[in-house]
Amino acid sequence: MxxxxxxxxxxxxxxxxxxxxxxxxxxxxxxxxxxxxxxxxxxxxxxxxxxxLKRFGANSIRVTARPVEGERLKEVVKKLARGLSVADAAFLRANCPFLEAVVAEKVTAEKVYAFGRKPLATVVGVDGGFLSVSRLEVAAGRFLTASESAEAAQVAVLGAGVASEVFGAGVGAAGNGAGGAEDACGQVIQVGRHRYRVVGVMREQTKGRGKLAIKSRDHDRDVYVPLPAAQRLIFPWPLEDKDEYHEVSGLWIAVREGYDLPAVRDTVMRLLKRRHREVDDLEALVPLEILQxxxxxxxxxxxxxxxxxxxxxxxxxxxxxxxxxxxxxxxxxxxxxxxxxxxxxxxxxxxxxxxxxxxxxxxxxxxxxxxxxxxxxxxxxxxxxxxxxxxxxxxxxxxxxxxxxxxxxxxxxxxxxxxxxxxxxxx
Amino acid sequence: MMIETRGLHRHFRLPGGEVPAVDGIDLEIRHGEFVAIMGPSGSGKSTLLYVLGAMDSPTAGWISVAGQRLDRMTDHQRSRFRNTTLGFVFQSFHLLPRLNLVRNVELPLLYAGSPGAVRRARAGRLLGAVGLPEHAERFPTELSGGQAQRVAIARALVNRPQVLLADEPTGNLDSRTGLEVMAIFQALNRGGMTVLMVTHDEHMARHAGRILRLRDGRLVGDETVDRPVQAALPAGFDLAGLDLEAGGTAAGAGSPGGPDGRADGRGDGWAAPDGPAPVPGKGGLPGEGTPAEDRGSGDRPGDGTRAGDGTRAGDRPPGEHVGTGPRQGGGRTEGGRS
Structure with a gap:
């Protein structure tokens, strides 16, 4: 059978x-x-x-300035402590051979105006080298050049979300909208009280679903300007404002291949803490670790x-x-x-x-x-x-x-x- | 000898102690005998039948059927043996209700490993031979008792067994259809089939050539029936159509394979009565079917499909061979087997 x-x-x-x-x-x-x-x-x-992981990079460390305010601010000022600064970034760059790149950014609260609109935007001052460390891409035009950064030129690169809100939908979207993005280039927008020329538009970011625990702001809403320009935007200076304790708001750090990320993070944090007179005013985040x-x-x-x-x-x-x-x-x-x-x-x-x-x-x-x-x-x-x-x-x-x-x-x-x-x- | 036992015991272990259902039986049944086993209920007659039928194994004793030692067989060997050598007919027919009649009849062939087309052809042919040619696609529930038992007989014969075992085959039938079953058994027996039948009906037993009587698991009587009652075959029954000769498969159902070694167990060829059934209408009364009359159908020279050797079943008076017929096939069977 x-x-x-x-x-x-x-x-x-x-x-x-x-x-x-x-x-x-x-x-x-x-x-x-x-x-x-x-x-x-x-x-x-x-x-x-x-x-x-592709989005954040397997070798990146993010250092974020933690707000210091009230009584505590008075205390640390007495210690002559300074918050996170451009000098910190330079120090790391000069003294840590295991770091591939260190880029500082300054997130400001400035408002952006363009063609009578007030788009939802975050003005961010960045160093040269931001583009490669952040893994973001430019859709049209170009990113800020090193000389522009150094000279505090009044030029800006718009995030895709901001560009499409100001110049019409589809700008910065992958594959199309190049025309719209091109339109944006060369236009002039107002950042705070200053006028900036748009030189580029970023590509729309691939969004995480929020299921993973990596917090990051919406980079599509960024408006990038040279770091010195962003610092100049903040006026008057300095105030006993919680925002002004830190010169910059964060560092994007890329670690060379072959180094243990948590160990590098600990080293970097120890170095920075020493420079900050043992004030605990920073936090560090390793995307890879969070992903794991x-x-x-x-x-x-x-x-x-x-x-x-x-x-x-x-x-x-x-x-x-x-x-x-x-x-x-x-x-x-x-x-x-x-x-x-x-x-x-x-x-x-x-x-x-x-x-x-x-x-x-x-x-x-x-x-x-x-x-x-x-x-x-x-x-x-x-x-x-x-x-x-x-x-x-x-x-x-x-x-x-x-x-x-x-x-x-x-x-x-x-x-x-x-x-x-x-x-x-x-x- | 077709069936031989020595000191056969079958005891059942029950909570109340051991019950000897079969308690030391010595038995010899020759090839080509038609034996009825009688006894009151509980006498062990069914147990004996199932032990002889390789369904049950003895607790002690020696038993040989068709030259095979059953008491030494494994369960698997006994299954093969039942499949190739034995055919069973039951009181309540035991057709599988969910299968149509062809599928019921072909069941033994299924376990013999025959290919589907061959099975279908052979089963269909047997349904025709037992007088139910139009019923292939019907289901058992659509049949009368007599028809169901004829289907069951076809199923028992489909793989060309050497021994037919029947457990109260007429118990669920009225007397007329019961007699039809007896007639079929007699016809098969005349063709050389060894038939073993358990019954408690004295009249039915009188159709056999020999009656064994059991009481409390022991053999208390062994009677040769001088003149078995002859029953009339039902209309449409075609013995030749059963094609029971082992070698006849090639010509019959078109199945491959020739003699499979079983032919030597049967000394005599199947006398296919091509005329009407041997004694239709004459065998109703005891003693009326005489040997002389019986001889009529099978005796014509050259009418058999295969080379007759002069000892066709039809030659012998129905009662004569039992215990007394040394020329009968029994001796040859033993010679061929052992």
Missing amino acids: NLWEQLSTGAHGLADHPFRTFLTMLGIVFGVAAVIAMVSIGAGAEREALEE QSQKTQQLFNLVMALIAGISLLVGGIGIMNIMLASVNERTREIGVRRAMGAARRDIVVQFLAESSLISLIGGALGILVGIGLSLGIAAYTGWTTVIPASAVLVAFTVSLTVGIVFGLFPAIQAAKLDPVIALRYE
Whole structure:
């Protein structure tokens, strides 16, 4: 009796109770669907993390100035402490061979006016070298040159969001809007009380979904100006304003390859703290570390999901076993007849295994479809990235077949172990 | 000897102690005998039948069927043996209700590993031979009891067994259809089939050539029926159509494979009665079917499909061979097997 005949015999057995078979199948359908959905979320998170890493760079450290205010400000001023400064950046550049680049930025509260509009924008003063360290790209025109930075020239580069708000939608968007962005170049906008010429527009940033714990401002809303120009914008100077303790608001640091990022961060922070007279006024952030942290969280999440999917498959398998035991029981006489006609124990085992495998295989196939639907639904509803790898489909199929065989084995063996004479007389 | 036992025991272990269902039976049944086993309920007659039928194994004793030592077989070997050598007929027919009749009849062939087309052809042919040619796609629930038992007989014969075992085959039938079953058994037996039948109906038992009586698991009577009652074959029954000769497969159902070694177990060829059934309408009363009349159908020279060797089943008076017919095939069977 070949496999095909066994399967067709099994199909006959299942067709006797279509509704019961369907209900049993549902257990496997949901189990497999859960596996598929779980894997797709995990794979999606993985892909997102890789993209995020690409965005921030695997070798970057961000140092951010922490506001110092009130009584504490008075205290630190007494110590003659100065906040984060251009000099700090220069010091690091000069003394730390393991750093590839150190770029300072000054985030100001200045307002931007252009063509009668007041776009939502953050005026940021940056050093030369910002472009490469930040991994941002220019869509049209050019970025600030080193000489412009040094001379505090009154030129600006607009973030894509600001440019499109002022000069029309689509500016700075990847692939199109070059014309609009070109239009923006050469125009004059007002920053605070000064007039700046626009020399370039940034490319729209690929947005993270906010699922990862890296905080960053929306760079599409940035307006970049030379750092000295930004410092000049701030007037009068200095005040006992919390903003003015720090000369610059942050450093973008790129570390050379082969150095341990957390160790470099600790060194940099120690150096800076010493220069700041042991005032604790900075914080440092390593995107890679945060990503690794979030990946650990994701792994835990995946584990829990796998557990849930596994439990639902287990429940599905128990359902199969339950139904197969009932089936063996109600077909005791059939087993006796088949045995009398010459069916060996093995034939009976295979017959019932064929039935349970059919349930789980068909259930598995349906489950894969439901799982794909579920994964698309999750992506649409939560905005998470979900990816269904081909391997997941293969694994789900294998797992469901295994469940069918494993949970069908016990009832099948029970059936084969029946005494043929007693089975024949069973009423 | 087709069936031989020595000191056969089958004890059941029950909470109340051991129950000897079969308690030391010595038995010899020759090839081509039609034996009825009788006894009150609980006498162990069914247990004996199932032990002889390789469905159950003895707790002690020696047992040989068709030259095979059953008491030494593994479960798998017994399954193969049931499949190739034995045919079973039951009181309540035991057709599988979810399968149509062709699928029911082909069941033994399924486990024999025959290809689908061959199975279908052979099963269809047997359904025709037992008089139900139009019923292939019907289901068992659509049949009368007599029809169901004929389908069950077709199923028992589909793999060309050497011994037919019947457990109360007429128990669920009215007396008329019961007699039809007896007639079929007699026809098969005349063709050389060894038939073993458990019954508690004395009249049915009188159709056999020999009656064994059991009480409390022991053999208490072994009677040769001098003149078995002859029953009339039902209309449409075609013994030749059953094509039971092992070598006949190639010509019959078109299946591959020739003699499979079983032919030597049967000394005599199947006398295919190409005329009407041997004694239609005559065998209703005891003693009326005489050996002379029986001889009529099978005795014509050259009418057999294969080379007759002069010992066709039809030659022998129905009662004569039992225990007394040394020229019968039993001796040759033993010679061929052992």
